[in-house]
Amino acid sequence: MSFRLRAAHIDDLEHLYEMAKLTGGGFTNLPADKAALTKKLERADEAFSRTGDELGDDVFTLVLENTETKQVRGTCQLFSQVGQQWPFYSYRLNTLTQHSQELDRTVRAELLSLVTDLEGSSEVGGLFLHPGERAGGLGLLLARSRYLFIAMHRARFADRILAELRGVIDDRGGSPFWDGVAGRFFGMTFQEADYFNATNGNQFIADLMPKHPVYVEMLSDEARKVIGVPHPTGRAAMRMLENEGFAYEGYVDIFDGGPTMTARTDQVKSIRDARPANVVATDLDIGERALVASGHLDTFRSAYGMREMVEGGGIAIDEICARTLGVEPGDTVWSVAR
Numbered sequence: 001m002s003f004r005l006r007a008a009h010i011d012d013l014e015h016l017y018e019m020a021k022l023t024g025g026g027f028t029n030l031p032a033d034k035a036a037l038t039k040k041l042e043r044a045d046e047a048f049s050r051t052g053d054e055l056g057d058d059v060f061t062l063v064l065e066n067t068e069t070k071q072v073r074g075t076c077q078l079f080s081q082v083g084q085q086w087p088f089y090s091y092r093l094n095t096l097t098q099h100s101q102e103l104d105r106t107v108r109a110e111l112l113s114l115v116t117d118l119e120g121s122s123e124v125g126g127l128f129l130h131p132g133e134r135a136g137g138l139g140l141l142l143a144r145s146r147y148l149f150i151a152m153h154r155a156r157f158a159d160r161i162l163a164e165l166r167g168v169i170d171d172r173g174g175s176p177f178w179d180g181v182a183g184r185f186f187g188m189t190f191q192e193a194d195y196f197n198a199t200n201g202n203q204f205i206a207d208l209m210p211k212h213p214v215y216v217e218m219l220s221d222e223a224r225k226v227i228g229v230p231h232p233t234g235r236a237a238m239r240m241l242e243n244e245g246f247a248y249e250g251y252v253d254i255f256d257g258g259p260t261m262t263a264r265t266d267q268v269k270s271i272r273d274a275r276p277a278n279v280v281a282t283d284l285d286i287g288e289r290a291l292v293a294s295g296h297l298d299t300f301r302s303a304y305g306m307r308e309m310v311e312g313g314g315i316a317i318d319e320i321c322a323r324t325l326g327v328e329p330g331d332t333v334w335s336v337a338r
């Protein structure tokens with residue numbers, strides 16, 4: 001069975017919708033709403049067909065396809081530059097230390113400040129693998145293929161990159177962070193806000209959000225405990241980001257308190273290590289296990305395969321990988337060790 005990543009098209013709507021229904025909510029980039037998903041696919045179409053090679057406001061959606069059944073089993077997204085249409089708000093966790101000589105006491109307070117520091121960064125997100133395909137390495141193929149895509153179209157991406165992990169949601173589908181912070185100003189439950197957010201975007205949150213710093217000490221225990229903590233199902237995603245060199249630097253989602261992970265784009269491991277090479281053979285029997293990608297924008301494809309780098313900038317790959325990607329000797333592929 002072989003799988004490949006490819007650009008998503010409008011006719012993937014049903015596939016994406018079926019997967020979106022499995023996310024269980026709170027998954028902003030993959031709402032179970034056909035109109036919102038259609039907009040996303042149209043936006044991807046525009047991004048894949050834009051010919052300029054400079055930083056724009058692109059949103060690319062990729063899908064993971066079983067090459068035999070043509071079933072779509074996973075998806076992921078790339079945003080070239082956040083905060084272009086609307087401000088990109090985050091809460092930043094700051095520390096304020098004060099000292100009283102009379103009391104001989106030092107008091108440290110943590111504050112959540114509303115910032116737009118991350119504006120202009122690129123973002124990876126919308127990572128979702130069908131539950132039936134998990135724990136077999138396909139999650140890594142999905143996530144890391146995006147870094148090959150960035151390496152291959154580097155001028156279209158910013159120098160900083162981020163990923164937002166979903167925050168903690170309780171048994172009733174509520175968010176302790178929402179209840180303790182923003183919810184108090186909105187008169188809406190997290191579920192109502194989540195639905196509105198999925199279908200209308202999150203500008204309303206930024207509009208009504210308290211603009212002054214919030215003292216963490218004044219929040220409920222429940223809200224405090226989940227600041228910067230990912231939803232348990234996001235642990236695999238967080239591990240993969242950490243392995244690539246992303247780190248949590250105190251930025252959290254203003255909505256659910258989930259951690260925002262950041263990195264310098266050129267320091268992301270799979271971007272740094274990705275190499276272009278000219279295909280010299282497509283019949284390699286045994287080689288190093290790798291992720292291999294081909295094409296440009298709309299024709300981008302990536303898959304697992306075997307490689308052997310040869311002198312003079314050449315690469316030999318195995319037959320299945322070559323077929324999955326549709327490459328022949330003379331083509332250029334980008335690859336990174338698995």
Ligand SMILES: CC(C)(COP(=O)(O)OP(=O)(O)OC[C@H]1O[C@@H](n2cnc3c(N)ncnc32)[C@H](O)[C@@H]1OP(=O)(O)O)[C@@H](O)C(=O)NCCC(=O)NCCSC(=O)CCC(=O)O
Pocket residue numbers: 076124125126127128129130133134135136137138139140142143163164165166233234235236237239240241243
């Ligand atoms: C995230 C994925 C796609 C990951 O797929 P798989 O579960 O098959 O992952 P995998 O390939 O088996 O494992 C990937 C790595 O995570 C580790 N891993 C797996 N489960 C773990 C757990 N519970 N806690 C800690 N680490 C864990 C594995 O050891 C491996 O790391 P080693 O190689 O070190 O052993 C999936 O779990 C999924 O669809 N989850 C539900 C949706 C979701 O939460 N999506 C992320 C949303 S957040 C988002 O979209 C932004 C982030 C982003 O886009 O990257």
